[in-house]
Amino acid sequence: MHELEKVDSGPDSKIPRDFPGRPTIGTSAKPTRRPSHRAGTRRTTDSTSTISAQPTGTRRIAAAVRLPPDEGIYLTQHVPIRRPHIVHAEKDGGFRMCIDYRALNRITIKSRGYHQIRGAVEDCHKTAFRTRYGSYEYLVMPFGLTNVPSTFQMTMNDIFRELLDKCVIIYLDDILIYSRSREQHLRDLDAVFTLLHKNRLITKGSKCDFLKQELEFLGHVVSTEGVKIDPKKIKTIQEWKPLTNLKELQGFQGFVNYVRRFIPNIARLSAPLTDRLKDHNCFWWGEKQQAAFDQLKIALTSPPVLRISDPDRPYEVVTNASDIAIGAVLLLDFDDGLQPVAYESRKLQGAQKNYTVHDKEMLAIVHAFKTWRCYLTGADVTVRTDHKSLQYLRAQPNLNPRQIRWLDFLESNFHYTITYKRGANNIADALTRPTAHTAAILVAQTNPLLTGLFTHSYKIDPFFRSAIHQPPPDLILISAGV
Known part of the structure; x- marks a missing residue:
């Protein structure tokens, strides 16, 4: 491993020169750390054939497997179990060996995560793979095993437990460090690198960014202004071709659901498409579906910037319901006024369409609190609705069983106040009212x-x-x- 001073000596270094700590960044020998990762199986696994590699991939495989055992991650073995492999190129120009562990994963006893990284000696032979240079097995957790993500996540959570949600967010091997000032950020960096050094975890310098006002994290762009969709994903949306089968529709709807918190009226816009998903045996594409597809593409290519949640500020939830959908907006009161943190809307399902107006509006509130439970638990929340009777919900004398369940959920988990706000001034009203319905009302006058x-x-x-x-x-x- 290289000391910080050595890494920081080049003109293109990304590490701040005024950093006070002593982290280590490098790519040398993998340390022996923490308990071993087990790959417990129900029966013996079978071997499979190899996959031909391109010349570039062959050279990379040769470079990896010829490392000394104490510096690399492979160990030459003559074992009956062998897996095919491919080479995957990474963004920084490096590569990653990908072994086909599907057969092993099918018979592996699933776990919920362990505090372990290195492979258990008695299970290393199960990770064996075959190349033109011989057969090898992993000494540490390889990429592709079914329990590896949970094992690694639990290990990282255990190591950084004292910093989680204070200045650090971790998803597997992605570490996001956030601070309110440069001085505090340097102190937070020192704390993170101290834990990395203490636990002998190695970071890759080419994948590190420091002192950034804006950066990409888990498919989103996080900045001082808030969170927005990655521009590369917006380009993908713009180039999305018309859908021709059910599988393509499912893929598009999956992406829509991934970014639904950014789109104010996602349930209403996507209703013609979600209706098509109900029929698994027939794909039909009409004018309504094409119009919904085009409207969603427009909405997804110009999403708003959502503010980052601040638990020290008061929350406001604005809800609304219509005959076909319910919607809500989560707002925070900043110095420049109320700003959106997230949007939520969904279609009414089955019997929910037959609910009374009162129950539909109450369902919108309950759904909002369930969706944003991680934000609203323990906070003082103001709920604004355009259904006046809901502000007297706690004093309502006769409740049906459904309303009792909803009220019990709200009362036992949250501190909230319901206030009335006219529909004309309700920001959530647009989340549930179809444009076509509004137009029909205007024409009827x-x-x-x-x-x-x-x-x-x-x-x-x-x-x-x-x-x-x-x-x-x-x-x-x-x-x-x-």
């Missing part, structure tokens, strides 16, 4: 100019002019000239 035009036309039309002067009995009724 009578235009006085149109009525006058009808009256004038009756007077000059030969048939109606005579009918008005001598109307046939019981066939025509004339009122106000119409």
Whole structure:
């Protein structure tokens, strides 16, 4: 491993020169750390054939497997179990060996995570794979085993437990360090690197970024302004071709659900598409589906920036319900006013469409609290609804069993106050009201100019002019000239 001073000597280093700590960053020998990872199986595994590699991949495989056993992650063995492998290129120009462990995963006894990283000696032979240079097995946890993610996540949580949600967020091998000032950030970096050094964990310098105002993390862009969708994903949406089968529709809907917190009216916009998912035997694409697809692409390519949650500020939840959907907005009161943290909406299912207006509006509140439970538990929350009777929910004398269950959930888990806000001023109203329904209401209103035009036309039309002067009995009724 290289000391910080050595890593920081080049002009292209990403580590701040005024960093006070002493972290180690490098790529040398893998240390023996913590308990061993077990790959317990129900029966013996079978061997499979190898996969031909391209010349570039062959050179990389040779470089990896020819490392001395105490510096690499492989150990030459003559074992009956062998797996095919491929080489996967990474963003920084490096590579990763990917072994086909599907057969082993099918018979592995699933676990919920252990505090272990290194492979158990008695299980190393199960990870064996075969190359043109011989057969090898892993000494540490390889990429692709079924229990490895949970094992690694539990290990990282155990190591960084004292910093989690204070200045560190960890997802597997991605570590995000956040601070309110540069000085505090340097102290937080020192604490993180101290734990890495203490537990002999190695970081890869080419994958590290320091002192950034904006960076990519788990498919999102996190900045001082808030969280937004990764621009690369927006480009993918723009280039998304029309859907031709059910599998493509499922893939598109999966992406829509992944970014649903960014889109205010996602349930209403995607309703024609989700309806198509119900029929697993037939794929049908009409004008409504194409219109919904186009509207979703527009909405997804111009998403708002969501503010990062701050538990020290008061939360506000605005909810609404319609005949087809429920929706909510999670807001925080910042210095520049209320700002959105997340949006949520979904279609009403089955019998829910037959609920009374009161129950639909109450369901919207319950769904919002279930969705944002991680934010709202223990916080003082103001709920705003356009259904006036809900502000007296706690004093309502006669509750049906469903309402009792909902009220018990709210009362036993949250501190909240329900207030009334007219629908015209309700930000969540747009999450549930289809544009077509609103347009139909507007068209149904009578235009006085149109009525006058009808009256004038009756007077000059030969048939109606005579009918008005001598109307046939019981066939025509004339009122106000119409």
